[in-house]
Amino acid sequence: MKRPLYYLLCAIACTSMVGATMPMAAIAEAIQPQETTEQQAQADATSSGTDKAEDGTNTNATADSAEDSTATSTGTSQTDPADANTTDTATPGTAAATGAATTAPTPSLRARTNPTPAAISTTSQTTYAHSATATQNGFTFTVSWNDAPAGTATIFHVTQANGSSQAKARMDVPTYWDGGSQESVCDPSRPAWASYCSLGTAGHDFTFDFTASGTYRIYFYFMDNDRNDPQNDKGIYYLRTTAEVTVNDAARPSVTQIVNSAVAQCRQQTNGSEYDMALWLHDWTLDQLEYDHSLNWCSAESGLTRHQGTCESYQRIYSKLLDAVGIANGRITGNGHT
Structure with a gap:
């Protein structure tokens, strides 16, 4: 019992001595910079975390990028x-093609x-x-x-x-x-x-x-x-x-010219069977455009020259290609899709 009482009396004496030699205002000044420094460090850490931006861009690239040609049109x-x-009036509702990416995304066609x-x-x-x-x-x-x-x-x-x-x-x-x-x-x-x-x-x-x-x-x-x-x-x-x-501009080929060029390349790179040509033309079509999520562009013209289109564009382009190589094909629609 005596020892705890002794420690208590010593603590009181020390506190009295500090109070006598250092005014309370000085004690407050000595403590305040430390608190301010700690608050500033915490604010800097918060600001640093807020300033880190994540890139949320949704990449839908499916093919090689295309160059725009330059020439003069006539009117x-x-x-x-x-x-x-x-013919082939656009269907209002359309759906995007889905698939698992196996390679790094290629540059956007847009x-x-x-x-x-x-x-x-x-x-x-x-x-x-x-x-x-x-x-x-x-x-x-x-x-x-x-x-x-x-x-x-x-x-x-x-x-x-x-x-x-x-x-x-x-x-x-x-x-x-x-x-x-x-x-x-x-x-x-x-x-x-x-x-x-x-x-x-x-x-x-x-x-x-x-x-x-x-x-x-x-x-x-x-x-x-x-x-x-x-x-x-x-x-x-x-x-x-x-x-x-x-x-009428050679730098801006027509849809028919683009289709004929693709068909000629297809015949050179396949064995001539319907299956090989249909598969080659299918993959070539996917390489030409990206899905238009604005649901505005819907034609073979937009898909082949603007590189954008809805399901209408994919269907129209592929149908033209299959017709050009003599492969029978048809159009199926349902639930606003084709």
Whole structure:
């Protein structure tokens, strides 16, 4: 009992001596830097952990990268031609192909992307090489454009005359053909192709990039009405004009030319049996494009020249290849897929 009491008295005496020689403010100052240093170290560690970013990019590359060619396209205009029958209409819902990767991912094929008819700022240009017009009720709508070199999007300048502030227009999905079957380059069910833009007094610009030799036809639709104001209702609910552009450029081969070239290579690298050719062409198709998760591009044109497409693109390309080598094939659809 005496020894514990002795230690307690010693501790009290030491505390009294320290208190007498060092004021409390000085004790606080001596302790504070240590706490601040510890807090700063903890904050630095937290900041360092936060600043470490992980690359979450989802890689869907399936094939070799492709180079874009450069050349100049030619264009012609045509006003309201009769509707052309369109084959292989795009199916709205599509599914991506699945498979286990066995090698390191190859560079992405998506060197250039034009998923929608993007609107750009109005240009000050007043003269164009080509134009197409549509008139109704004394009002005129005009689409004007110039030929654009390969790799550069063509600008379609849309204007109106004698219309109201309610006048607007939209660019429909381009169709493509090169002597074979006509196809929609994109899926017409996508909302982007149904959106109207106001024309105002300066007009509006739409863009599209032509990537293959052949003929493209684009419908432009106009509206100028105001049901809430009958006196100013111009009565234009459905007016159309057509821009037709023909591209003839060796640097931008047509779909048929690309298919024929692939078939010639297939015949050289296989034993000529249907099985070997079908397998070779199947693998070649997969090497040409990546699945378009925007569900916009859906054609052989987009798959072979833009390297993007939904299941429609894969089916159309493979069918063209099998037809070219004389292998019977068919099309199966279900649940929004093909």
